[in-house]
Amino acid sequence: MNAQANPLIKLKQKIAAFWNEINPDIAALGLLLLGLARRLSGLGERPLWFDETISAVYARQDISTLFALNNGDNHPFGYYLTLKFWIDLFGYSDATIRLLSVVPGVGAIWLVWLIGRRLFPEQSSITLSATAIMALNPFQIYFSQEARNYSFMQFWVLLAIWFWLRGLENSRWLDWLGLGSVSALAIIYNFTGAFYLAALYLYPLFRARLYWEKGILLRMWGAGAGAGVVAGFALFPKLTSRLDAIKNNFWIPEPEPLIILRTFFTFIFGAAPADLFILAFALAFVLLAITLVMAIPAWWRERRDSGLARTLWLLFAPLGLVILVSLAFQSLYLDKALIACSPFYYLLLGWAIFKPGTQKWGGAILVGIPLVIALLWSSLYLPDIYNGKLQPLYIARYNxxxxxxxxxxxxxxxxxxxxxxxxxxxxxxxxxxxxxxxxxxxxxxxxxxxxxxxxxxxxxxxxxxxxxxxxxxxxxxxxxxxxxxxxxxxxxxxxxxxxxxxxxxxxxxxxxxxxxxxxxxxxxxxxxxxxxxxxx
Structure with a gap:
């Protein structure tokens, strides 16, 4: 059956034509505003839970007491210090405390748009799809509201990736300086940021000779060394005092296969009612399986430094590094700590739907339809996420x-x-x-x-x-x-x-x-x- 006669191909062509008729930047801005509206809803509907209360208590102290309290905490001081300045200016109601996390959460939506345009410059439909998922799915909305550091970590990591992509293209010192500065901030806000940054600094080794000749390796690693010195100087006393405590007092389970698969459920749904969890998990697994079946062979055929290759790396390399450290040292594998991997899963889903260079309809149907179902289904649970009746895993919340x-x-x-x-x-x-x-x-x-x-x-x-x-x-x-x-x-x-x-x-x-x-x-x-x- 030719393309003119196949109704499924016609449908895909109409969808693609619709996207192409829209000004991509205007569409992305509209998604940004929609994401902002969803993140501003329900900020004060549920009381702070244990981790958020920690944040609120720290931030209400003077600076010396804040640092003294933080010495007994497993997280660095960056978010707590920012929250202190925030509530000193705007007050400390529950909604105001959570509002701080909305700012980087919304900024991350726009960064996904900017990053996607660099990874897939000729396919704005891929990036718009990822931006839409970023703006609308409950996982991102929840952690853009939670009074913790995950929203900030994602923002700093995505900003570092944006500088990194610019540096790989142009190798300007301004981009490498931006990468180094933002890398230090990512670690100062959340230690898990180091795993994402390690993935960035390792990637050029696959084409080390080319990047060395262009002067990229030396400049990039110089930026990384500078970031390490700054973050290490700021956090060294804490690291030396907390390593044993982290080793002896973490409750996080080791990353078994089902736990890893559950991460991709979380990236889309955030949470689901207990009686429907298996069904939602199965839908998320189908989405992941079909996308990987499409993406990995395409990457293998190309085997070059493409947008697809970089997307796969930015999704799986930090996740793999966390798994390795969890098995070798102490389990650190938490879905919410992998939040900065999720935008690259969304880009991969967009790639599978609007796969470039082909008129085949398979991705649009096999990935697009389950994804739309998942997003519409998960949006039904947003009111219960806002009020605390439904919550992501490992959140000990009650009224x-x-x-x-x-x-x-x-x-x-x-x-x-x-x-x-x-x-x-x-x-x-x-x-x-x-x-x-x-x-x-x-x-x-x-x-x-x-x-x-x-x-x-x-x-x-x-x-x-x-x-x-x-x-x-x-x-x-x-x-x-x-x-x-x-x-x-x-x-x-x-x-x-x-x-x-x-x-x-x-x-x-x-x-x-x-x-x-x-x-x-x-x-x-x-x-x-x-x-x-x-x-x-």
Whole structure:
């Protein structure tokens, strides 16, 4: 069947003609504004969770205290310092705190457009597709709102890649200076930035002779060395003091094949309801498989320094380096830490749909239709992501204000949290509310440290001392309640198989110990927390 008679080919041609009739820069600007609107929605609908509360507490201190607190943190100081200046100017409501992350999140949309135009200069439809995915998908929207450093890391990494691409083309010192400066910032905001930057500095080795003759290797590595010196000087004290802590206190699982595949689900969906997760995962897997089946043979046939080759490298090289370090040293593999890989997956999807140099319709149908379905489907969950009912993996979020209100209405002398992840938001939002909240000092994998407890005017307590100080007290345990957290307290039947969220062995043994020593007065589930009232 020829191209004139095939309706699928005609459809692809019409879509391509539609894209070509639009001014690409105007279309990209429209997507930027749409992405901004989505990121401004729901900023204050959900309370800060543990990691965001860390950010808020640090930023509300004076600079010397901020650095002292950061010495006990696994992240560098760049984001915290920026957030401090931000809230000093604009205030510290939840929405204002999150608004800071929106700025680099929106900037990253435009950088994807600029980078895509350099990788695929003759195919604006590829780059527009990637820009649209970047603007609209829940994964990018969520982390453009979260009061953490991932939005900034992605922005700095993408800006470094833009300078890198310009440097490979022109080898001007201004581009290499930009690359070095932005590289240092990427690391100062998030250590994971080093993996992306390593991929940039390794890529020219595949054509080392050519790049050496052009003077690119020497200039680029000089920029990298300068970035390393600046970042190392700024972060050396922290690195030397935290390596052992990172080695001994990280809960992140090793990157097994299913975990790696799940990353590509996360890049598109961000999250999905538990009862539909398998279906969403399968759709994401189909998208990945078809795209790679198309892209890898095309790259192998070319085997040259093309936009496709660079896109594949920028997607998989940082991911591979994280996997290697995770297996050799300590697992660092988190979907959200790989956020700066995701734009190159979006570009790869755009390439598969609008594959250049061919009139075949396969990519437009096999990739385009599942992608549109996935984006429309995932957009249905945005309201629940905004309000916290649905959340990405490894986000321990619950309605802390609702829990504090409930506890304040119950007669008890104290509240003790089985995990410090539960303790910190309760204290941050209810510092003056009774009863007072305590974190257990014998929690085996602590995420807090004495100075942080002191700055929140709280204290820790050993589990063995709880009964010595209080006759009637609450103990809070963290639960996994899926994507339908309880809005009202519900009694917990004794003997129920409890879905523990964190530190299962610790929480199980703690509950058994308290049940043995004290009388359980009541036990209720509320949102994603189990509240148990004990008395002597």
């Amino acid at each position: 802390v204000n609702q829990i504090n209100t409930y506890l304040a209405q119950q007669p008890a002398e104290a509240v003790v949290t089985a995990t410090d992840i539960a303790w910190l938001p309760l204290v941050y939002y209810g510092a003056q509310a009774l009863p007072p909240k305590y974190s257990l000092s014998d929690y085996p994998t602590p995420n807090i440290f004495p100075l942080l407890v002191e700055k929140l005017h709280s204290e820790t307590i050993a589990s063995a001392d709880v009964g010595k100080r209080f006759k009637r007290f609450w103990v809070l345990f963290e639960l996994y309640q899926g994507d339908n957290p309880l809005a009202e307290p519900r009694p917990l039947p004794i003997g129920l198989d409890i879905p523990w969220a964190h530190s299962k062995d610790w929480q199980v043994s703690l509950m058994a110990d308290f049940d043995r020593k004290y009388t359980r007065v009541q036990a209720v589930e509320l949102d994603r927390v189990l509240l148990v009232l004990y008395q002597q």
